[in-house]
Amino acid sequence: MLKDFFIGLSQNQFLNSAAKKYGLKLGAQNVVAGTTIDQTIESIKELNKHGISCTVDNLGEFVYEKEEATEAKNQILALVSAIHEHEVDAHISLKPSQLGLDIDYDFCKSNIREIVSSAHEYGIFVNFDMEDHNRLQPSFDLLDELSVEYDNIGTVIQAYFFRADEDLHKHKDFRLRIVKGAYKEPAEYAYQDKASIDKHYIELIEWHLLNGKFTSIATHDHNVINHVKQFVKENNIPNDKFEFQMLYGFRKDMQLELAKEGYNFCTYVPFGQDWYGYFMRRLAERPQNMNLIVKQVFNKKTNTMIGLAAGAFALGRLTKKK
Structure with a gap:
């Protein structure tokens, strides 16, 4: 129920618009690295000082006009140029739907x-983020077609999908980020219970660590992290074959600790004003995330926004029922 609640909030265009307008006043700076490229570059530099690399996401929701998609493309191209110009340790994450x-x-x-061509010129990696099941196959098609021309691209495998094993094996020679999944998916496509998803997640990670090119293990779960530490030790997997990833603003102490221990660590750095849908999906993905960041992210105004969001969502559901 809690996951459905946050997914519903993430898809509410009115709340997305309101959050975009008032984001900084609501504490959005705690969950995004900046609203501009310049601010984001400074945030990346600060993380780089601690031995942490970054993957940067230009936030955006509900793109159905070519003008909006072109604007997003130009923003990402400017970001690629800024990463090169400032010589920061960062790469790009993009969503096909935004483009x-x-x-x-x-x-x-x-x-x-x-975007990929410009990034390739500068030696910058580009990750294709995966979205819901309706966009899954077209996104893999984009990856497969563009990989004929470029070798600086990779993607995401979502553990809750039944087809994840097939996609993982097919793309084992790509750099892959493995996640549990953050969308509400029908039972015909995806596991519905946490235990099955968690089990599948570990299986995918282990297989790719043993057989794949490079594995990005995206989790805030210390149990998974400890399991991976033991697994790579037992199987003599070198550090240059994998990295841990977490979201900007989440479990900051653990991010620094893992980097200090000598593991490759990458922070997923979102930027821009369109932060609300992204943030709600992170809470839907793992409601425990609320506990991880409540003190460092939420202030009274943010809590007010969540409260207003809850009321608006409930009202919307009641209106639909009528």
Whole structure:
């Protein structure tokens, strides 16, 4: 129920718009690295000082017009140039839907190709973030087609999907980020219970550590992290074959600790004003995240926003029922 609640909030366009307008006043700076590229570069530099690399996501929701997708593409191109210019340790994460996947496949592919080409010129990696099941196969198609031209791309495997094993094996020669999954998916496509997802998640990680190119283990769960530490030790897997990833603003002490222990560590760094949908999905993915960041993220105004969001969501559900 709690997961459905946060997913519902993430898809509410009114609340997304309100959060975009008032985000900084609501404490959004605690969950995003900046609203501009300059601010974000400074946040990246600070993380780099601690031996932490970054993958940067230009936030954006509900892109159904070519003008919006082109604007997002240009923003990401500017980000690629800034990463190169400032010589920071960072790469790009992008969502195909933000670049036109819901508008026209070829238009989206052209936008992504432009980004990947620019990043390739500077030796910058580009990760294709995965979204819900409706966009899953087209996103893999984009990866497969563009990988014929470029070798600086990779993607995400979501453990709750039944097809995850097949996708993992097919793309084992790519750099892959393995996650549990953050969307509400139908039972015909995905595991529904936490135990099954957690089990599948560990299986995917272990397989790719043993057989894949490079594994990004994206989790805040210290039990998973400790399991991976033991697994790589027992199987003599070198540090340059994997990294741990966490979200900006989450478990800061553990991020610093893992980097200090000598593990490759990468922080997922979102930037921009369109932060609300992203944040709600992170809470939906693992409601325990609320406990991890409540003291460092929420202030009274943020809690007010969540309260207003809850009321609006409930009202919307009641209105639909009527």
